[in-house]
Amino acid sequence: MxxxxxxxxxxxxxxxxxxxxxxxxxxxxxxxxxxQDGTKGVILPFSNTYTGFPKYNNASPDQFNDYPNLVGGLIYNKADDQYYKYDGYAWNPARQIQGIYQPKGSRLGLSSGITIPCISFGIGFCFAGTTPTYLAPDDKSQVLVDNLGLKSTGNVSVKQNGIYDVGVSLGFTGGSFGAQIGVTEFKLTLQVKYTASSDWETVVSKTNYSIVFIVDTQGNKTSSFSHTIFLPAGAELRVVPSISSTSISGGALSAYGTDSNSISSYIAARLIKAF
Incomplete structure (x- = not known):
């Protein structure tokens, strides 16, 4: 015994x-x-598309259900050739500049959008006198966080000198009706106001297009881009959308707007290096 x-x-x-x-x-x-092996690798779980990821739910705002027990999980997505990590709320791609638990990052949603009316008669004209406001409340289920403290009273402003990776996305909704054939241009511009007394300066623009044939029902477009830039403390950021139409028209009316869904419309920033 x-x-x-x-x-x-x-x-x-x-x-x-x-x-x-x-x-x-x-x-x-x-x-x-x-x-320990210099000639062989490790194959982690993979999926052909993100819709096959655990906890996928298309009805959820961020397309995944919350599940704390899966925090830290990794899965490889063959569709876009990158790994995704689960943070308790959603699967986040490795090549991204925003995330709920990114201490040096912010992702702000659209709190108020704008309407852009257009009229065409031979050539198209669109009118946009305001800019959308990215000051929506933080919401982790929609991956909206402000860890950098970018939200100020009525604007988005940088609090620390440094090099930032800034990502911008804006969804356009609506369409046109009338006798016209041509192309509608959806343009998105990131502007910076470096000091309180300086003018707004254009940093980068991105354009997307919609082909128009008689009736434009393809108004739902998203323009997005990312850009690395040095920003001083106090610099303000804004996004300027614009729409133009190059078409042959006998007369047409259009009404476009901005999508408030945080999947399509957001501004994100990550502090790469502080000074």
Whole structure:
């Protein structure tokens, strides 16, 4: 009986301190599993598309259900050739500049949009006198967080000198009706006001197009881009949308707007290096 107890004690002690080594016999108390091989790789779970990810739910605002027990999970998406990490709320792609738990990042949603009316008679004209406001309340289920404190009273302003990776996205909704054939241009411009007394300066623009044939029902478009830029403390950011039409028209009316859905419309910034 004493021998059995002794054997059980030795086995229990071994199990408590056991290390697993794959590809070699060197183990360390610093890890539980060690993979040591310079010629072979490790294949993690993968999916052909994000709709096959665990907890996918198209009805959810961020397309995934919340599940704290899956925090830290990794999965490879073959569709866009990158890994995704689960943060308790959604699967976030590795090549992104925003995330709920990114301490040096913010992702702001659209709190108020604008309407852009257009009229065409031979050539198209559109009128946009205001800019959308990216000051929506934080909402982790929609991946909206302001860890950089960019939201100020009525504007988006930088609080610290540094190099930032800024991403902008804006969804356009609506369409046109009339006798016209041509192309509608959806343009998105990021502007910066470096000091309170300076003018707004254009940093970068992105254009998307919709082909018009008699009736434009393809108004739902999204323009987006990312840009790396140095921003001083106090600099303000804004997004200027514009629409123009190049078409042959005998007369047409259009009404476009901005999509408030945070999947389509947001401004995100990540502090790469502070000064």
């Amino acid at each position: 004493k021998k059995i107890i002794l054997i059980l004690m030795v086995v229990a002690q071994y199990c408590v301190n056991a290390q697993v080594a794959i590809g070699g016999n060197f183990v360390s108390t610093k890890n539980i599993v060690k993979v």
